[in-house]
Amino acid sequence: xxxxxxxxxxxxxxxxxxxxxxxxxxxxxxxxxxxxxxxxxxxxxxxxxxxxxxxxxxxxxxxxxxxxxxxxxxxxxxxxxxxxxxxxxxxxxxxxxxxxxxxxxxxxxxxxxxxxxxxxxxxxxxxxxxxxxxxxxxxxxxxxxxxxxxxxxxxxxxxxxxxxxxxxxxxxxxxxxxxxxxxxxxxxxxxxxxxxxxxxxxxxxxxxxxxxxxxxxxxxxxxxxxxxxxxxxxxxxxxxxxxxxxxxxxxxxxxxxxxxxxxxxxxxxxxxxxxxxxxxxxxxxxxxxxxxxxxxxxxxxxxxxxxxxxxxxxxxxxxxxxxxxxxxxxxxxxxxxx
Amino acid sequence: xxxxxxxxxxxxxxxxxxxxxxxxxxxxxxxxxxxxxxxxxxxxxxxxxxxxxxxxxxxxxxxxxxxxxxxxxxxxxxxxxxxxxxxxxxxxxxxxxxxxxxxxxxxxxxxxxxxxxxxxxxxxxxxxxxxxxxxxxxxxxxxxxxxxxxxxxxxxxxxxxxxxxxxxxxxxxxxxxxxxxxxxxxxxxxxxxxxxxxxxxxxxxxxxxxxxxxxxxxxxxxxxxxxxxxxxxxxxxxxxxxxxxxxxxxxxxxxxxxxxxxxxxxxxx
Numbered sequence: 007x008x009x010x011x012x013x014x015x016x017x018x019x020x021x022x023x024x025x026x027x028x029x030x031x032x033x034x035x036x037x038x039x040x041x042x043x044x045x046x047x048x049x050x051x052x053x054x055x056x057x058x059x060x061x062x063x064x065x066x067x068x069x070x071x072x073x074x075x076x077x078x079x080x081x082x083x084x085x086x087x088x089x090x091x092x093x094x095x096x097x098x099x100x101x102x103x104x105x106x107x108x109x110x111x112x113x114x115x116x117x118x119x120x121x122x123x124x125x126x127x128x129x130x131x132x133x134x135x136x137x138x139x140x141x142x143x144x145x146x147x148x149x150x151x152x153x154x155x156x157x158x159x160x161x162x163x164x165x166x167x168x169x170x171x172x173x174x175x176x177x178x179x180x181x182x183x184x185x186x187x188x189x190x191x192x193x194x195x196x197x198x199x200x201x202x203x204x205x206x207x208x209x210x211x212x213x214x215x216x217x218x219x220x221x222x223x224x225x226x227x228x229x230x231x232x233x234x235x236x237x238x239x240x241x242x243x244x245x246x247x248x249x250x251x252x253x254x255x256x257x258x259x260x261x262x263x264x265x266x267x268x269x270x271x272x273x274x275x276x277x278x279x280x281x282x283x284x285x286x287x288x289x290x291x292x293x294x295x296x297x298x299x300x301x302x303x304x305x306x307x308x309x310x311x312x313x314x315x316x317x318x319x320x321x322x323x324x325x326x327x328x329x330x331x332x333x334x335x336x337x338x339x340x341x342x343x344x
Numbered sequence: 345x346x347x348x349x350x351x352x353x354x355x356x357x358x359x360x361x362x363x364x365x366x367x368x369x370x371x372x373x374x375x376x377x378x379x380x381x382x383x384x385x386x387x388x389x390x391x392x393x394x395x396x397x398x399x400x401x402x403x404x405x406x407x408x409x410x411x412x413x414x415x416x417x418x419x420x421x422x423x424x425x426x427x428x429x430x431x432x433x434x435x436x437x438x439x440x441x442x443x444x445x446x447x448x449x450x451x452x453x454x455x456x457x458x459x460x461x462x463x464x465x466x467x468x469x470x471x472x473x474x475x476x477x478x479x480x481x482x483x484x485x486x487x488x489x490x491x492x493x494x495x496x497x498x499x500x501x502x503x504x505x506x507x508x509x510x511x512x513x514x515x516x517x518x519x520x521x522x523x524x525x526x527x528x529x530x531x532x533x534x535x536x537x538x539x540x541x542x543x544x545x546x547x548x549x550x551x552x553x554x555x556x557x558x559x560x561x562x563x564x565x566x567x568x569x570x571x572x573x574x575x576x577x578x579x580x581x582x583x584x585x586x587x588x589x590x591x592x593x594x595x596x597x598x599x600x601x602x603x604x605x606x607x608x609x610x611x612x613x
Binding site: 022026239240241243244245246247248249250251252254258259262263336337338339 | 393395419420423424425426427428431432434436439440441442443444445453454457458484487488489490491502505506508509
């Protein structure tokens with residue numbers, strides 16, 4: 007990126023603003039250029055998988071003893087006899103306009119079926135993400151602050167340990183401890199937020215904690231490394247020499263440049279949180295997104311499975327775009343074009 | 345500023361790195377410290393600024409700045425001292441600026457924190473400082489990032505940030521080293537100008553005798569953590585008493601540009 011050099015131009019300030027606007031537009035463009043293909047590929051494979059499964063709605067709707075001609079008529083009705091790309095683009099068009107198709111199992115719109123369930127999963131995954139951010143950042147900052155002391159080692163051991171614990175084990179232990187033994191929290195089930203914050207929270211907290219362990223550990227480790235290496239940078243010495251106090255140097259100068267890897271990790275963890283929900287939901291008997299996906303897959307309800315996948319792709323793509331925008335804002339030098 | 349019998353130790357492995365350094369910087373004076381890398385000049389500066397790395401400590405001696413001994417300083421006193429009384433600029437200026445914050449904001453920050461200026465006042469003062477260090481376009485530089493400027497411009501920005509709270513002493517530790525010769529001369533001119541105008545006392549640290557000879561009243565030659573020569577610049581250059589100083593000066597004569605030009609002129613003739 008070259009310095010803007012305009013000889014004798016009257017309004018360099020406005021030219022700089024113009025330059026910044028171009029940079030910003032460029033950054034947005036690069037984001038879209040990366041994520042639109044990701045979405046298209048994701049949706050394509052989603053549909054392809056459903057299509058090559060060779061399943062059709064007949065077993066679900068007509069039972070096992072249906073005649074060949076009845077099956078054929080049904081396939082015709084659902085448009086399964088049309089060419090693949092014809093089907094794909096029709097489906098993609100519907101998805102983009104918010105229509106996720108109808109379930110083969112009960113003929114209801116999949117979007118209605120998913121809506122209520124996605125909220126449950128997003129509650130658990132969102133809370134897990136929040137726990138990951140809060141505790142991951144706290145632990146990582148502590149370890150970096152007390153680098154090479156027992157605090158640092160304790161955090162390292164703790165994060166290594168919890169990252170090896172799979173959510174379904176943690177989930178079972180948490181239920182045993184907080185529900186069965188201590189009777190502090192409900193063991194399973196879900197209460198919607200509409201019925202009050204506390205009942206909602208008490209049902210969602212254990213699955214969220216079970217899901218969050220890996221994220222806490224990874225965020226803590228990334229932040230520790232980021233802070234430890236940022237602390238050694240000259241600009242930190244520079245800020246100290248200019249007479250800024252320790253707290254300011256940490257919050258304004260060190261943290262800002264140290265935080266990128268941990269935020270990038272959050273972007274990577276989000277799909278894992280959605281995926282982990284499948285297992286966690288079955289332990290905590292939450293009828294969420296994952297449960298819906300499993301049920302649909304077992305039944306051979308292809309439109310529902312496709313809808314689950316494509317919504318997951320959209321969620322992950324959007325989340326990662328948000329992560330990228332945050333990263334670009336925090337560390338502008340990282341987003342400069344070549 | 346007075347430094348008396350300064351000794352710096354490394355605790356692990358246990359060894360003494362600087363063996364008793366003495367010097368005095370007079371108010372408004374310019375002191376040059378010359379020596380090869382590893383001679384302890386940077387450590388001496390770090391000790392004066394209170395930024396010695398971990399495992400390195402001031403084991404003996406005193407640093408007195410305007411009559412107060414820094415040995416007894418707590419964290420807060422160091423914070424108050426740095427910026428307001430003593431400041432420093434270093435080699436590779438770009439790395440001493442936060443890569444993620446606009447340059448103007450970084451000077452702004454110093455002014456708001458150290459001088460309690462309001463945002464608006466700080467911005468005005470920052471623009472004034474940026475033009476005081478002869479940046480052609482303060483408004484533009486204000487909104488730029490460190491990676492968008494050249495080394496010479498960045499050193500000017502770093503100098504502006506260092507002098508923003510109005511320190512009395514400025515340490516320039518190899519501040520012109522990585523810059524090309526014309527820019528180096530400009531930055532040295534700037535430092536001299538600021539010295540006159542703002543009443544700064546300067547410590548110029550360099551491995552290059554020529555840089556120090558140009559602008560310093562006194563010169564200190566260090567080698568392996570010891571002072572081998574200390575005196576007024578003219579005296580040291582004209583009649584060096586130490587072998588190492590003599591070597592430095594003679595190498596300069598042997599490899600210096602004057603010499604080459606001289607010999608070419610002879611050849612032509």
